[in-house]
Amino acid sequence: MTDSITKNKRKSLNKIFIFIFWIAVWQGAYLVIQRDLYVPAPLDVFLRLKELVVLEVFWRSVAYSIYRVIAGLILSIVLGVVIGIISSLNDYVYDLINPLMAAIKSTPVLSFIIIALIWFSSSNVPIFICFLMCFPVIWTNVVAGIRNVDIKLLEMAKVYHVKKWLVLKKIYLPSIVPYFSAACITCLGLGWKVSVAAEVLSHPRNAIGSHLYSAKVYLDSSELFAWTLVVILLSILFENIFARLIEKSTMNKSAKAKI
């Protein structure tokens, strides 16, 4: 018990040390370069962030950006899972969809953003881009999960005439979960990156990306860094919440098993 407490203490101390180390590197870079435009001072960025946090427009932009990322992610998860299941059950569908996914994966995200600007209203462009970038990731992992289901377990279920829905629930679903959650974690990071990029180009009224764009226009590096920090923090927050959710759902499962 005491061992684990000291261990945790050491771990958090370590984290603090790592944090201070990188801030020091940043500060060092600032001192060497000595130009705010290239690398703003960490202190300036934090002060800037403090100013932003009290503004209503800050929270409105953050809220709208979160909404866009979540909308894009949900779309990609729903369609990715549905189409993923269909394509792994049917080879023709897989062969049909696969080149499309390969094409999406290797197309520069900017090409999509530019075409999406023509197709959609500025507020919807980031949702579409987030969906488009995450969809292939979810799809690929769902297909891989289903294809990697242990044939020996399926044979066992066949010999014992286990009903189809039970096979789906007790063999397929648990086999896909690890692939699916890995895909979701990747998408949480990716979703933030691409949807903010889309916001920069489409500049909707309330968006983190629009503020990044105006920071660029006014050559305000501290504001640029401050907003970037916000994106990083949000992305980490999302990943943590999701990891907790996964942990909780698997814990529930083992708790149920003990009854």
Add this chain to the structure above:
Amino acid sequence: MKNLHKNYGELEVIKNFNMMISPNKIHCIFGPSGCGKTTFINIVASLIPADEGNIEGMQEKTVSYIFQEDRLLPWATVEENILFVLESRYDEKEAQQLADKYLSLVDLTNFKNAYPRELSGGMKQRTAIARAFAYEGDVLVMDEPFKGLHLELKKDLMEYIINYGYRENRFFLFITHDVDEALYIADHIHIFQGPPLSLKQEIIVDIPHEERRSQKEKLRQYKEILLQRSKE
């Protein structure tokens, strides 16, 4: 089984194969690896279809299969693994009773909430055996179920199968490479060769199971015949 036929591409694994099995006797299938034993047994379990021929009296029969590997769901407990195969055939109460009964038979009642990763190899195989028994299939098919298990455990498990066999009215098919295993458990030993699969000889082991530990000399004679015939 009549005129059974199975090809894998160009390879004729089974060709015009005929064999009789009788209920309540443990039939051992003994033969070199790659002779088509597993294919044969998978046809019996209707895991794969035969290209031609049929197995008379096997329609509508249920099969309990003990595989070479345990084939347990890694994310389910010992008890859930057993209930998994029972749920589609029995109602909830019956399934639970069967699971409890056979878990205690293989001495795993205390481990019913354990996950396969927490068990030893022998315990996992015992779970698989309990699963097969609990299903109470009309045919019990076993494909080298004791591979890699140590001697004492093997004897215990064979004891379960022998006792289970004499109490219930069903068919038993047991694949093995191990002469001692075959002589310990079998009533009939079928020496197979192939491919294409054919029956070389059938040996009837005429010693009651309870006397096999004591009748060492007689068993030794059987062993010699068996080894000699399978080498020819």
